[in-house]
Amino acid sequence: MMLQKIFKTSTLALISTAALCSTLVTTSYAAEGQSERHKFEVTTVAEGLSFPWGIAFLPNGEALITEKSGSLRRVGLNGVISEPITGVPDVVYKSQGGLLDVALDPDFADNSWVYLSYSEADPEGGEGNSTAVARGKLFGNNLQDVEVIFRGAPKYKSNAHFGSRLAFSADGYLFITLGDRYSAMDDAQTLDNHHGKIVRIWPDGAIPEDNPFVNTEGALPEIWSYGHRNVQGAAMNPMTDELWTIEHGPKGGDEVNIPVAGGNYGWPVATYGVDYDGSIISEKTHVEGTLQPFYYWVPSIATSNAIFYTGSEFPAWQGDLLVSALKASKVARLDLQDGRMMHEEALFGDVVEQRIRDIEQGPDGAIYLITDDRNGKLLRITNADD
Amino acid sequence: MMLQKIFKTSTLALISTAALCSTLVTTSYAAEGQSERHKFEVTTVAEGLSFPWGIAFLPNGEALITEKSGSLRRVGLNGVISEPITGVPDVVYKSQGGLLDVALDPDFADNSWVYLSYSEADPEGGEGNSTAVARGKLFGNNLQDVEVIFRGAPKYKSNAHFGSRLAFSADGYLFITLGDRYSAMDDAQTLDNHHGKIVRIWPDGAIPEDNPFVNTEGALPEIWSYGHRNVQGAAMNPMTDELWTIEHGPKGGDEVNIPVAGGNYGWPVATYGVDYDGSIISEKTHVEGTLQPFYYWVPSIATSNAIFYTGSEFPAWQGDLLVSALKASKVARLDLQDGRMMHEEALFGDVVEQRIRDIEQGPDGAIYLITDDRNGKLLRITNADD
Numbered sequence: 001m002m003l004q005k006i007f008k009t010s011t012l013a014l015i016s017t018a019a020l021c022s023t024l025v026t027t028s029y030a031a032e033g034q035s036e037r038h039k040f041e042v043t044t045v046a047e048g049l050s051f052p053w054g055i056a057f058l059p060n061g062e063a064l065i066t067e068k069s070g071s072l073r074r075v076g077l078n079g080v081i082s083e084p085i086t087g088v089p090d091v092v093y094k095s096q097g098g099l100l101d102v103a104l105d106p107d108f109a110d111n112s113w114v115y116l117s118y119s120e121a122d123p124e125g126g127e128g129n130s131t132a133v134a135r136g137k138l139f140g141n142n143l144q145d146v147e148v149i150f151r152g153a154p155k156y157k158s159n160a161h162f163g164s165r166l167a168f169s170a171d172g173y174l175f176i177t178l179g180d181r182y183s184a185m186d187d188a189q190t191l192d193n194h195h196g197k198i199v200r201i202w203p204d205g206a207i208p209e210d211n212p213f214v215n216t217e218g219a220l221p222e223i224w225s226y227g228h229r230n231v232q233g234a235a236m237n238p239m240t241d242e243l244w245t246i247e248h249g250p251k252g253g254d255e256v257n258i259p260v261a262g263g264n265y266g267w268p269v270a271t272y273g274v275d276y277d278g279s280i281i282s283e284k285t286h287v288e289g290t291l292q293p294f295y296y297w298v299p300s301i302a303t304s305n306a307i308f309y310t311g312s313e314f315p316a317w318q319g320d321l322l323v324s325a326l327k328a329s330k331v332a333r334l335d336l337q338d339g340r341m342m343h344e345e346a347l348f349g350d351v352v353e354q355r356i357r358d359i360e361q362g363p364d365g366a367i368y369l370i371t372d373d374r375n376g377k378l379l380r381i382t383n384a385d386d
Numbered sequence: 387m388m389l390q391k392i393f394k395t396s397t398l399a400l401i402s403t404a405a406l407c408s409t410l411v412t413t414s415y416a417a418e419g420q421s422e423r424h425k426f427e428v429t430t431v432a433e434g435l436s437f438p439w440g441i442a443f444l445p446n447g448e449a450l451i452t453e454k455s456g457s458l459r460r461v462g463l464n465g466v467i468s469e470p471i472t473g474v475p476d477v478v479y480k481s482q483g484g485l486l487d488v489a490l491d492p493d494f495a496d497n498s499w500v501y502l503s504y505s506e507a508d509p510e511g512g513e514g515n516s517t518a519v520a521r522g523k524l525f526g527n528n529l530q531d532v533e534v535i536f537r538g539a540p541k542y543k544s545n546a547h548f549g550s551r552l553a554f555s556a557d558g559y560l561f562i563t564l565g566d567r568y569s570a571m572d573d574a575q576t577l578d579n580h581h582g583k584i585v586r587i588w589p590d591g592a593i594p595e596d597n598p599f600v601n602t603e604g605a606l607p608e609i610w611s612y613g614h615r616n617v618q619g620a621a622m623n624p625m626t627d628e629l630w631t632i633e634h635g636p637k638g639g640d641e642v643n644i645p646v647a648g649g650n651y652g653w654p655v656a657t658y659g660v661d662y663d664g665s666i667i668s669e670k671t672h673v674e675g676t677l678q679p680f681y682y683w684v685p686s687i688a689t690s691n692a693i694f695y696t697g698s699e700f701p702a703w704q705g706d707l708l709v710s711a712l713k714a715s716k717v718a719r720l721d722l723q724d725g726r727m728m729h730e731e732a733l734f735g736d737v738v739e740q741r742i743r744d745i746e747q748g749p750d751g752a753i754y755l756i757t758d759d760r761n762g763k764l765l766r767i768t769n770a771d772d
Contacts, residue, residue, distance in 0.1 A: 292723045337678045
């Protein structure tokens with residue numbers, strides 16, 4: 001990738017939005033890069049976010065951004081970062097745990113529901129925790145009528161592998177992607193727990209009657225698919241309304257899957273990776289009764305989230321899956337054709353050089369990234385073609 | 387890829403096979419490497435070949451190898467290289483042209499037919515040339531009853547883009563892959579010539595009645611598919627008996643295709659690449675009426691040939707497509723699952739560090755490579771797992 005870096009001093013008007021304003025970015029940084037099909041510009045929209053994890057765009061164009069420490073903030077595209085929104089549930093902020101993803105209800109404009117995934121302590125005071133999902137109605141800078149709609153079981157003492165992304169299907173189901181809690185990896189193969197599962201519920205927490213294991217004795221009825229490791233990414237394919245998930249693998253073996261109802265994706269009995277200390281988890285990549293990934297990376301790129309890009313800003317990328325990554329500081333563009341994987345391109349890495357925790361498409365068709373850092377940034381990628 | 391290099395002195399017995407012996411390798415070089423799923427050892431079986439281009443294994447375990455300058459030789463796995471086999475047609479040896487691929491008849495054991503592709507001068511004395519295919523019966527060190535079964539049209543003045551690989555389908559058709567002759571690239575879109583085409587004939591040169599354009603006025607009846615650039619690789623998929631081809635692209639845009647009857651693969655109106663001087667050939671990657679590749683590389687790896695690996699030497703690679711490359715000095719392993727592309731691994735590159743012109747699976751399940759060099763080598767890759 002050829003690249004040019006340019007530096008700009010912006011002349012952002014000093015518009016303070018009253019009480020919401022706690023940080024104001026007065027300079028912005030932009031860098032240009034060249035990809036296979038488009039030139040692009042990376043602009044720092046905002047910085048000073050503490051380990052941001054999830055982004056969702058509000059109808060007014062602001063971004064809702066979670067910080068792992070437990071804050072949910074509004075971030076304007078002018079760089080203004082609000083005070084924390086009140087009413088957010090308490091989270092267990094430790095290692096990989098904290099306030100994680102954020103999503104808007106598909107009918108947000110009518111019902112104001114905002115969904116949050118997070119690490120929740122044991123309400124009975126035990127040492128364990130688990131991924132939970134709550135929703136609340138966003139009015140101004142306050143979440144109201146907050147209710148927990150999903151609570152992972154069991155509560156388990158671990159600070160790792162919580163999942164967790166939220167994705168709504170066009171027919172109104174809410175998918176929640178979960179993790180195996182690391183030391184509980186074997187649980188991913190049994191149906192009596194939520195470790196290493198993807199679950200499907202209604203937005204109010206009710207169990208869909210057509211979930212694959214609702215009639216299986218001993219199985220938790222929320223389960224959609226199993227045999228996963230740490231599914232930190234999810235995107236609905238707008239062409240097919242299928243759920244596509246991004247699984248953060250062991251050393252080697254990050255995966256893209258298209259989880260089908262009741263599917264077993266093999267972890268930890270079948271994997272392309274080894275443990276981070278180099279020890280073997282399984283010699284097998286194929287085990288009967290388990291499903292192969294759609295695509296996998298060896299070595300790992302440390303996947304985080306993904307989107308199907310549909311905007312007009314980058315016409316050559318329409319329909320492609322853009323997968324953000326932590327380790328390799330890049331976005332992997334999977335050029336898809338009729339559901340087939342035709343080519344992979346590494347985007348932005350030479351320019352961004354930071355761990356990318358989330359990727360979203362903005363209402364303007366630009367691509368937005370947040371960086372996993374104590375001085376976390378919101379970056380905007382726009383077209384810079386001649 | 388971690389790698390260790392080790393050097394060995396072999397103690398090859400000095401067995402001279404009488405008149406056939408012109409070169410004797412008395413030392414061999416071996417290097418070990420580590421891939422994702424297997425350790426491997428690379429051994430130099432023979433060297434001193436002049437720009438070898440194609441390999442085919444005889445039932446007795448010897449390899450038939452072409453040299454671009456016009457010689458066809460037997461190469462024993464003990465390193466013995468024969469004198470040139472007599473009876474080989476004259477070739478135009480210049481730049482990319484010369485004696486190119488070699489293939490055995492599927493019934494070779496009964497009929498002794500050997501097929502050769504090569505650059506053939508204009509028999510009427512003109513300045514042009516084209517890819518041709520001849521066959522002859524191999525007895526001892528002599529080709530007999532030699533006949534030309536295919537002659538590309540028109541004869542054209544160019545030293546580039548001849549194709550050309552030979553592949554027999556299980557039902558007995560012979561596919562010949564061709565090139566666009568570079569300066570005649572636009573011909574790839576019209577059916578009145580063989581430039582940028584794949585053709586399908588019977589082994590005696592007869593035209594199959596079910597070829598897609600036999601009833602199309604003005605079309606050459608040998609044509610199977612069109613819109614290709616320089617198809618230097620071909621392999622039959624043993625699971626499906628489909629032809630898979632490897633197309634050497636412009637700068638960016640090497641392709642794997644699965645050519646269907648009558649398919650237009652887009653060159654030069656649709657391509658992922660640009661010309662080697664950086665100039666645009668087409669802005670378009672998608673043009674209505676043309677088919678997308680199965681897979682493509684940007685930047686180019688300078689593909690040469692490919693095999694579907696089916697041996698027991700490397701169990702984890704069974705069913706995978708192994709694509710050899712010139713520029714990147716590697717073999718790209720495409721991990722296939724139910725015809726889907728799931729992962730690419732770069733094999734051997736750190737160890738081989740040479741331009742690889744052809745890849746074949748030996749009768750022993752080992753993988754054989756030839757290197758594109760004035761001191762061309764035959765390399766054997768074997769399993770070195772603990």
